[in-house]
Amino acid sequence: MGLVKKAIKFLLSDTWIAGFSRLIPIVFGFLAFYSWDDFRTWFDENVGATLLAKVVFIGLLFVSAQWVFVLRRAHLELEPERDQLRSNLSQVQSELTELRNGMVPVSPEASFIEGISLYISSLSEKGRDRHVLRLRDTLSRHLWVEGLLRARIAVGDAAANAAARLGDDHKQIAALIDDLGWTLVAMEKRTLAKEKIELGLKIAERVGSPYWVSKAHRHLAGIATIDRRFKEVYEALQKSELAADEIDDDKQKAEMLGGIKYATAVALLFEGKYEEALKFAQESADIRDQNGDVTRSVRSYALRGKILLRIGDSTSRGEAEAVFHRGLREAQSVGRRDEIIRNLNGLAKIAELKEDPEAAVAYKAQANEMIQETPVPYELLDKL
Structure with a gap:
């Protein structure tokens, strides 16, 4: 049985096929020229009796035999690649099936973001730069407040490029520093x-826009605060304040100074200097109150409450609770x-500290319900 298997394996091997492909024309040549009268008679009658006919016939046999060998070799060489392709195809089909089964419908929010991005990209390609800037003026604040950050980036990028083409430095600065x-x-x-902020700052310095110079330095201070590079924070805030002092418009100046005080309070909170942080938070609120800027002034309550909580004593916690209640109203x-x-x-945190889980859960539930409706805009304070 073992000999039979070996014989079959040999007959199917490349060595046997190569030998056989060369043996065929030799055998037929011998038969055609020297052997078997019947075969020679058949050959002479059906193929030709001339030497040329015999040579051509044998040549064709030889070429055919060689092609059998070549095709067999090609088949063997391509077989691993064919198997790999089959395996890859099977894997792709499997992955497609998984994707179909687990495909998540595109949310309306994602569709909106994609639509805005495509629309503003189309406007840019058509050279409708002023339309792009009007769109930025209309949408920028809304996209920020609603937390649609990717859409705001798309709008801001298009607006910065459009403003650059139009030579509108102030629009370009605003897009670079805020939107981007x-x-x-x-x-x-x-x-x-x-x-992006540093590019906007460079342009603002060139055109002499102290408002945007101040805001750029304040934003750079915010980045340094997150990274806890406090020396850099206070240097940037000092530059921001120097630029703010040069702002001619009193309301804009007060807005910027209030923001600088607020940013300083946040940095001090990050650094663990709570008493100083509390002082700057109050100064920020006072400036904004005097400026009639109630929408920004209200921000100081949550900041002061968080600082008081970090101080940690019972008196500070009581003050924090009062501040949070006032801030909520x-x-x-x-x-x-x-x-x-x-x-x-x-207030939920206060309730937890007072070991009042029901109140804590109630406050958190209210907050979470609102978060579902409106994402909270980015705020350094929330990093703590």
Whole structure:
């Protein structure tokens, strides 16, 4: 039985096929010229009796035999690749099946973001730069407040390029520093954010726009705060304040100074200097109150409440609770949903510390319900 298997294996081997392919024409040549009268008679009658006919016939046999060998070799060489292709195809089919089974429908939010991105890209390609800038003016704040950051990046990028082509420095600066710079910070892309802000800062310095110079330095201070590079934070805030002092418009100046005080308080909170942080938070609130900027002034409550909680003694906790309650009322009165959420979360923390789980759950439930409706805009305070 073993000999039979070996014989079959040999007959199917490349060595046997190669030999056989050369043996065929030799055998037929011998038969055609020297052997078997009947075969020679048949050959002469059907193929030809001349030497040329015999040579051509034998040549064709030889070529045919060689092609058998070549095709067999090609088949053997391609077989591993064919098997691999079959395996790959099977894997792709399996993955497609999994994708079909687990495919998640595209959300309306994702469709909106994609639509905005495609639309503004189309406007840019058509050279409708002023339309792009009008769209940025209309949508920028909404996209930020609603947490649609990718859409804001798309709009900001198109607006920055459109403004550059039109030579509108101020629109370009705004897009670079706010729409791109600070939004990229919110998306945790701080290196790229810094590049955009610094480019906007460079243009703002060139055209002499102290408002945007101040804001750029304040944003750079925010990035440094996240990275806890506090020396860099305070240097940037000092530059921001120097630029703010040069702003001619009193309201814009007060807005910027209030923001600088707020940013300083946040940095001090990050650094663990709570008493100083509390002082700057109050100064920020005072400046904004004097400026009639109630929508920004209300932000100080959640900040002060969090600082008081970090101080940690019972007196500070009591003050924190009062601050959060006041902040909640003020935020509700001006419609600052993000600050409503922050103050609710602060009150939930107070309830936990007072070992009142029912109140804590109730406050958190209110906050979470609002978060489902409106994402909270990015805020450094929420990083703690």
